[in-house]
Amino acid sequence: MEKKNRILGGAGEKVLLTGNEAIARGCLEAGVVVATAYPGTPATTIMEKLGEVAPELGFHAELSVNEAVAFEVAAGAAMAGVRSLMATKMLGVNLIADPLTVISVTGVRAGLVIVTADDPQQFSSQNAEDTRFFGMLAKVPVLEPMDGQEAKDMARYAFELSEELELPVFLRITPRICHSSFPVEFGEVRRPKRNGKFVRDPKRFVMISTYSRPRQKLLNEKIIRARSIADTNPWNRSFNFQNGMMVDPGKVYNTFGIIASGMTFPYVQEVLEVTKVNAKVLKLATTYPLPENLITEFLREMDQVLIVEENDGVTELLTRALAQRKRLNVRIMGKDEGLIPMSGELNPDIVGDAMEKLFGIKFREDLTEAYLKAEKELVSQRVPALCAGCPHRSSYYSIREALRRKGRGGSIMGDRGCYNQGAYEPLEGIDSCICMGASIAMASGISHSGTNEPVLSVIGDGTFYHSGIPSLLNAVHNRSNIVSLIFDNSITAMTGHQMNPGTGINLMGESTGFANLKKIVQACGVERVQVISAFDTKKLIEAVMEEIDQPGPSVIISRAPCALVVERNIRKRKMEMYRAEVDLEKCIGCKACMKKIGCPAFGWSNEPKPHLEILPHCNGCGLCVETCPFGAISVPGKPDDALGISVKHREVKS
Amino acid sequence: MNIILSGVGGNGVVLTTRIIAEAALMEGIDVRVGEVHGLAMRGGTVVSHLRLGPDAKGVLIPQRMADMMLSFEPLEAIRQMKFLKRGAKVIINNDPYVGVDAHLGLSRYPDLCRVIEQIQETQDLVDVPATHLALKAGNVVMTNVVMLGTLSASRELPIRREVLLEAIKSRVPPHTIDRNIKAFELGEKAFQEWEQKRACQTGS
Numbered sequence A: 001m002e003k004k005n006r007i008l009g010g011a012g013e014k015v016l017l018t019g020n021e022a023i024a025r026g027c028l029e030a031g032v033v034v035a036t037a038y039p040g041t042p043a044t045t046i047m048e049k050l051g052e053v054a055p056e057l058g059f060h061a062e063l064s065v066n067e068a069v070a071f072e073v074a075a076g077a078a079m080a081g082v083r084s085l086m087a088t089k090m091l092g093v094n095l096i097a098d099p100l101t102v103i104s105v106t107g108v109r110a111g112l113v114i115v116t117a118d119d120p121q122q123f124s125s126q127n128a129e130d131t132r133f134f135g136m137l138a139k140v141p142v143l144e145p146m147d148g149q150e151a152k153d154m155a156r157y158a159f160e161l162s163e164e165l166e167l168p169v170f171l172r173i174t175p176r177i178c179h180s181s182f183p184v185e186f187g188e189v190r191r192p193k194r195n196g197k198f199v200r201d202p203k204r205f206v207m208i209s210t211y212s213r214p215r216q217k218l219l220n221e222k223i224i225r226a227r228s229i230a231d232t233n234p235w236n237r238s239f240n241f242q243n244g245m246m247v248d249p250g251k252v253y254n255t256f257g258i259i260a261s262g263m264t265f266p267y268v269q270e271v272l273e274v275t276k277v278n279a280k281v282l283k284l285a286t287t288y289p290l291p292e293n294l295i296t297e298f299l300r301e302m303d304q305v306l307i308v309e310e311n312d313g314v315t316e317l318l319t320r321a322l323a324q325r326k327r328l329n330v331r332i333m334g335k336d337e338g339l340i341p342m343s344g345e346l347n348p349d350i351v352g353d354a355m356e357k358l359f360g361i362k363f364r365e366d367l368t369e370a371y372l373k374a375e376k377e378l379v380s381q382r383v384p385a386l387c388a389g390c391p392h393r394s395s396y397y398s399i400r401e402a403l404r405r406k407g408r409g410g411s412i413m414g415d416r417g418c419y420n421q422g423a424y425e426p427l428e429g430i431d432s433c434i435c436m437g438a439s440i441a442m443a444s445g446i447s448h449s450g451t452n453e454p455v456l457s458v459i460g461d462g463t464f465y466h467s468g469i470p471s472l473l474n475a476v477h478n479r480s481n482i483v484s485l486i487f488d489n490s491i492t493a494m495t496g497h498q499m500n501p502g503t504g505i506n507l508m509g510e511s512t513g514f515a516n517l518k519k520i521v522q523a524c525g526v527e528r529v530q531v532i533s534a535f536d537t538k539k540l541i542e543a544v545m546e547e548i549d550q551p552g553p554s555v556i557i558s559r560a561p562c563a564l565v566v567e568r569n570i571r572k573r574k575m576e577m578y579r580a581e582v583d584l585e586k587c588i589g590c591k592a593c594m595k596k597i598g599c600p601a602f603g604w605s606n607e608p609k610p611h612l613e614i615l616p617h618c619n620g621c622g623l624c625v626e627t628c629p630f631g632a633i634s635v636p637g638k639p640d641d642a643l644g645i646s647v648k649h650r651e652v653k654s
Numbered sequence B: 001m002n003i004i005l006s007g008v009g010g011n012g013v014v015l016t017t018r019i020i021a022e023a024a025l026m027e028g029i030d031v032r033v034g035e036v037h038g039l040a041m042r043g044g045t046v047v048s049h050l051r052l053g054p055d056a057k058g059v060l061i062p063q064r065m066a067d068m069m070l071s072f073e074p075l076e077a078i079r080q081m082k083f084l085k086r087g088a089k090v091i092i093n094n095d096p097y098v099g100v101d102a103h104l105g106l107s108r109y110p111d112l113c114r115v116i117e118q119i120q121e122t123q124d125l126v127d128v129p130a131t132h133l134a135l136k137a138g139n140v141v142m143t144n145v146v147m148l149g150t151l152s153a154s155r156e157l158p159i160r161r162e163v164l165l166e167a168i169k170s171r172v173p174p175h176t177i178d179r180n181i182k183a184f185e186l187g188e189k190a191f192q193e194w195e196q197k198r199a200c201q202t203g204s
């Protein structure tokens, strides 16, 4: 197995890196001193990679408790004069809006870069918001790379730009940058200089209104300066395509132009090469503030310009405004004209379709009717499920069972985490998923609405630390009658198993002690709190039934480690897990088990008669045993007191 | 050259794509890889786009422009067929992953014969019992290496056998190298057998 971290390596080496790895490398080349993040797909691996090398290279890397904290830590470091990074998925930018819009006013003393991963296709996000609006809101420049090499180089450059303007800078990426791989040529790594010192300057850093007002003016001047810097940014470049070939942009004259922002450029390039449509292309790497002189010159030569960008039509909006201001007579097309879709990520096919609509030239063969018909007949979406042995399945099963037995209905306000996969049938464990930390407060709202049904909420440990605590305090303070369940697997699983304050270790590999979840809940003023094993369904069902009848708020911590983590540890130690077995005599093929818990380790066989089959990835958690009305499922050899996934030789476990 | 790799979470699609991409880079061939990882859980659709040489532009292969596909699961092959050129070679592991969602009727899993038939209608299909062969080599986790063996034997890739093996060795635990080579060879043999079978069929 490759041990060496891929982002290390000497100048001049060419290595296959994901965009995230490339950005991490760019930060090393910039000599980053403090790097912070809160996990969020697709940006997470940036900080994971940095965390692997931070102790060795001598800089500080942390997974902070939430994005606002991560940003404030990074901003503090930048105020103390050292280069700092904060990485997040775009939803985290919502959380940093408050500090960001003031840090842009104070400015920074050393480079402060915010890497934000937008998710236009919503591979793993609750919405498809566009971070560029936060750039506009806070007056912070936004850079967008088109591939891995640019991602690395622009990450390094972003620190320089931040220092030149004394402003934070956004590096905006998407899953297609983060998770794609590109050959990347390394530059020199800069040794991090951990020599920060905070120098007092109250008129700059104490943003009471008297001090803030003059600086607001300064900020407006800075963003104008940022525009002219964008005009000279070498990554904002024109290309000319003639008969499918890239030619000297100065020599040939085209009146059709395309402005392609960030990673859409390669799509545009490919389409022009194949269709042989002649066009001049302005590749945009600075999407806020726009390089106005460059664009004005570009627009002046054109009759028609197509704007290709992902997420919202921000470049389109700003370019239209610019054309109007400069009184340019050019037709600007993009999302407003329906040529580029408003939602979803772009790809070469979509750019090709736009070209076909404009010029009637086909980019590629259409899909055949026969294929489309077969696809419709054969292909359906797979429904995601919690892993086999996931403690969340057991918790959901117990909550639903308790509500069923009570027979009073009830709502379960959900939160954001792996437990979202329990929203699907058959578990249908949650009735909402809005944003991280919303569950408890929304349940409070429902409880105050006058409902006479039980109101519950479900949140994970990671999300509770991230943003659940204030809502629980609020529920106590305002006497919400709710039952809050905390699904404690002691890790932030959904984003790939990152540590959190309950994990006991931090990103630098230091032991930190464990946050005491029960005491935190008690310290919020919750009187009724109990900790129950997530696999102790009997106790969990009883607890939920009991708490529903008590005046709230009360908390049930349902605790068991993430199945994937347990499995990995057991395998690493070359030990075995138990496995469930089906008694063919007893199984009548009714699928009651499936309908109750839908475990992905359930298979089906019709030979010699229809019956449940246990697939090889069963890890013997045992939840299915009680779902069978006929006692057909058992986990042979597993002692009764072994709850959840257990190793076969218990004496070695310790 | 454009290659689609597809499967479900846990199949090793991402790792396999990286192995080929790294081998290509060792051969001095330009590469781009576009992929989507789901979340931590297993069992969801996974696809990656591998672009080699002059096609290494954007990270996404346009529809109808892929030269071949390596699919670790039959249904996932159909899901990605829109990317293939007509007649492009499709190598599949013929071991279906029917999720519990399909048993519950929340989604459908079509009849395997129908899937095979559909692929054969327009594509040059090589189906390999890769899971089975990996078990024979010692462990199901080597299913992807069996598939790499078949891919290598198909001579479609502009990458030499030794280089591909080198890339595999650098990505697997050292003590499993021998087993992995065996898995690779079983994959190669499966291709040869398929070729012989086809020769007989076309000959008759």
Ligand SMILES: Cc1ncc(C[n+]2csc(CCOP(=O)(O)OP(=O)(O)O)c2C)c(N)n1
Residues within 6 Å of the ligand: A038, A039, A040, A041, A067, A089, A091, A092, A095, A125, A126, A416, A417, A418, A419, A436, A459, A460, A461, A462, A463, A464, A487, A489, A491, A492, A493, A494, A495
């Ligand atoms: C503001 C914001 N930041 C990050 C994310 C990405 N994200 C989704 S769930 C999750 C954490 C889940 O952890 P936890 O609550 O412990 O649940 P688990 O997945 O472990 O079950 C994160 C970080 C997000 N959706 N929104």
Ligand code: SF4
Residues within 6 Å of the ligand: A385, A386, A387, A388, A389, A390, A391, A392, A418, A419, A421, A489, A493, A494, A562, A563, A564, A565, B040, B041
């Ligand atoms: S990764 Fe862990 S927490 Fe997430 S679904 Fe799987 S077992 Fe559950």
